[in-house]
Amino acid sequence: MKPVQIKEVVLHTVKMKLIAPFTTSFGTFQEKHVCLVEAIDESGISGWGETTTSDEPYYNEETTHTAVYMLKDFLISRIIHKTIEHPLDVHDMLTFVRRNQIAKSAIETAVWDVFAKKNNVPLSELIDGTKTEIEVGKSIGIQATPEKLVEKVGEYVEEGFRKLKVKIAPGADLDYIDAVRKAFPDIPLMADANSAYTLNDVDQLKQLDQYNLMMIEQPLAHDDIIDHATLQKEIQTPVCLDESIHSLEDARKALQLGSCRIINIKIGRVGGLGESIRIHDLCRDNGVPVWCGGMLETGIGRAHNIALTSLSNFTIPGDTAPSSHYWDEDIIEPEVTMDHGIIQVQTGPGIGFDVNREKLEQLTVEKESITTAVTPHPMP
Ligand SMILES: O=C(O)CCC(=O)c1ccccc1C(=O)O
Ligand SMILES: [Mg+2]
Numbered sequence: 001m002k003p004v005q006i007k008e009v010v011l012h013t014v015k016m017k018l019i020a021p022f023t024t025s026f027g028t029f030q031e032k033h034v035c036l037v038e039a040i041d042e043s044g045i046s047g048w049g050e051t052t053t054s055d056e057p058y059y060n061e062e063t064t065h066t067a068v069y070m071l072k073d074f075l076i077s078r079i080i081h082k083t084i085e086h087p088l089d090v091h092d093m094l095t096f097v098r099r100n101q102i103a104k105s106a107i108e109t110a111v112w113d114v115f116a117k118k119n120n121v122p123l124s125e126l127i128d129g130t131k132t133e134i135e136v137g138k139s140i141g142i143q144a145t146p147e148k149l150v151e152k153v154g155e156y157v158e159e160g161f162r163k164l165k166v167k168i169a170p171g172a173d174l175d176y177i178d179a180v181r182k183a184f185p186d187i188p189l190m191a192d193a194n195s196a197y198t199l200n201d202v203d204q205l206k207q208l209d210q211y212n213l214m215m216i217e218q219p220l221a222h223d224d225i226i227d228h229a230t231l232q233k234e235i236q237t238p239v240c241l242d243e244s245i246h247s248l249e250d251a252r253k254a255l256q257l258g259s260c261r262i263i264n265i266k267i268g269r270v271g272g273l274g275e276s277i278r279i280h281d282l283c284r285d286n287g288v289p290v291w292c293g294g295m296l297e298t299g300i301g302r303a304h305n306i307a308l309t310s311l312s313n314f315t316i317p318g319d320t321a322p323s324s325h326y327w328d329e330d331i332i333e334p335e336v337t338m339d340h341g342i343i344q345v346q347t348g349p350g351i352g353f354d355v356n357r358e359k360l361e362q363l364t365v366e367k368e369s370i371t372t373a374v375t376p377h378p379m380p
Helices: 064-079 087-093 101-118 146-159 174-183 199-211 226-234 248-257 273-285 299-309 357-363
Strands: 004-024 027-041 046-050 133-135 138-140 164-167 189-192 239-241 262-265 290-292 342-344 364-370
Touching: 004 064, 004 101, 004 357, 027 064, 027 101, 046 101, 046 299, 064 087, 064 101, 064 364, 087 101, 087 273, 101 273, 101 299, 138 146, 146 164, 146 174, 164 174, 174 189, 174 199, 199 226, 226 239, 226 248, 248 273, 262 273, 273 290, 273 299, 290 299, 357 364
Parallel strands: 138 164, 164 189, 239 262, 262 290
Antiparallel strands: 004 027, 004 364, 027 046, 133 342
């Protein structure tokens, strides 16, 4: 395979407005800024990545601002003008910078796209993905009443989604799940708590066992894998970790401790596609299923999610819903569409979608081009 050298990185910060507010246990998303990272190689090929951040540090510690700052002051300097033999190497090129996984992922995924395009292969093929189509689920925000939730679930079941994920929080849990299960006794259903509970709530969480849920996602603290292991011993519903897994090492330790039986892989949260693949492989080798989570991405992040989901151990439908579920108009062409709960894996080179430059210009609030490494601080 031909190596790549990135000669310019353009940071396009865009303001995106969701078609409807999305409420979790930690807050409501409506408008958000995202930085779309365009890495351009010496032959002029553009690859794209996205900061899957929002404006506030409520899901994890990063925000769009912190990601842009890390990219500009530290991360781009580590890869620009270097010969990159394979995008799997980028993770290690960035490890001197602690954490900041989403910022790292934005540039790392852009390099994957450039590399795949340069070598004229679809991203899914480059990562040895075996699926040509993927099954899709829908993540549903907390609704005003259980009745309203049942109505939403009905719409999405009708549309063909293969898994329904319901956000829960103390005060919006058992009644909501009970209402959905009564209305839809057989649908593949799960709950996501986004760290809203503690071990003091074990009795409450145990009651979820009666609803035959596929899993409960991240019930306890965002940085915990110890209490989750205790909880998993107490409840029958499989625990799935989201927030707690930032790396292959985290995944290894969580599996060793029995903190979860399923892992939600988010490319941003784990610092890129390379680390996502490594976690996928570890889970596969341990008989642990994985699925691809979502961060209300634009089409660029969505495209990377689809490619990742083509790997064989993504056996549970992910949260990668079609573009129209998030945006009036997405920034990629064609938009991501779904047919009866199935999305086709792209067959064109790289992410397989084009960025709509006109739409991008309209949404851009800040744009900066970086062509040289900066060393504001000593670099190890
Ligand atoms: O539709 C999506 O992109 C998934 C939405 C979702 O559940 C989510 C959105 C933002 C932050 C965290 C989460 C989550 O999976 O916990
Ligand atoms: Mg989650």
